[in-house]
Amino acid sequence: MTWHFALVIEPAASDSSQTVFADTFTVIDPAAPALSVGELSTQRGDGIFESVGVVDGHPQEVDAHLDRLAHSAKICDLPAPHREQWRQAVTTAAEHTPRRGEGVIKLILSRGVEHGPAPTAWVTSGSAPDFALARAHGVRVVTLDRGYGLDVPSRAPWLLLGAKTLSYAVNMAALREAKRRGADDAIFVTSDGFVLEAPTASLVLRVDGRFVTPAPNGGILHGTTQLSLFEHLEAQGLHTGYEVVPVSLMARADAAWLLSSVRLAAPITSIDGKDVPVDRELTASINEYLLSPRD
Incomplete structure (x- = not known):
């Protein structure tokens, strides 16, 4: 991934009445050193982020990403992001993504x-990796034990499960x-046999x-791309x-996809070595929709 643009934000209080935030942005060289050695995002992964897909210069589902950024900040006891400030930062970064093709804007908030x-x-922006093969030919997946039961997030909120943190090790x-x-x-599956999500994507099954x-x-992170796809499917009268989801349900699926903001919809071709049918026509239709401008 090649980064073309970066800016540092001087975070505004979430209740600030300011309406224009250009003076809180400092454009920096994306290839130059920028962080202090004491920065907790790099020392401890103590922060949150979002990756916003960009298609032909249009940032996709900005509201949903800002909602999730605020949700992650709340879980992690970080200051609430000023929504309009971050929206204007996204707009500024989008001006520095390719006018044609796909890009990605990353939003990072650190302690x-x-x-x-x-x-x-x-905030950074750049060109997105080429995921054409994954979208067209699919991906093979294996299930991995996440190491906790389904009830752990409610019993142990200090584990920050459900926040999109920088701790991606x-x-x-x-x-x-x-x-x-x-x-x-x-x-990922729970130790008591339920399906969660992929490391960087949501899972959708057709059963x-x-x-x-x-x-x-x-x-589980509430996937922005999955939310958009469900709205699209519901508009077509689909359920x-x-x-x-128990692990056993995956064996009954007649199609399955991994969904993310940049890769979009990648059909799953096998789970733990067992073939999964691929609906190529529907997959192509889904990705056509996901590549359209979406607010």
């Missing part, structure tokens, strides 16, 4: 520097383990004509649902 300025915030380790097992990606995703109450 800041220990005993120093806090919080710190910045476990997610990246899961992807490496999936590749060691001959797969492309992973699906008995219904589109189902695990309910976002077990430490969608949020459910507690």
Whole structure:
């Protein structure tokens, strides 16, 4: 991924009445050093982020991403982001993404520097990786035990499950383990046998004509792309649902997808070595929709 643009935000209080925030943005060289050695985002992964897909210069689902940024900030006891300030930062960054093709804007809010300025915030934009093969040919996945039961997020909120934090070491380790097992990606499952999500994506299953995703109450991120897809499917008269999904339900699916803001919809071709049917026509239609401008 090549970064073309970066700006640092001087975070405004969430209740600020300011309406124009250009003077709180400092454009920096995305290739130059920018963070203090005391920055807690790099020392401890103590912060949150969002990745906003961009299509032909249009940032996708900005409201949903700002909602989730605020949700993550609340879980992590970070100052609430000023919604309009971050929206204007996204608009500024979008002006520096390709006018044609796909890009990505990242929003980062960190606890800041220990005993120093806090919080710190910045936004970057650049070209997105090419996911054409994954969208067209699909991905093989394996299930990996996330190491906790379905009720743990409600019993132990200090684990920050359900927040999109910068602490992605476990997610990246899961992807490496999936590749060691001959797969492309992973699906996390609970130790008591329920489906969660992929390390960087939401899961959608089609079972008995219904589109189902695990309910976002077990430490699952509520996927912005999945939300948009469900609205699209419902507008076509199709049935969608949020459910507690046992691992056994995946064997009954006649199609399945991983959904994320940048990769979009990647059909799943196998789960733990067992083939999953691929609906190529529907997948192409879904990605056509996801590549259209969406607010």
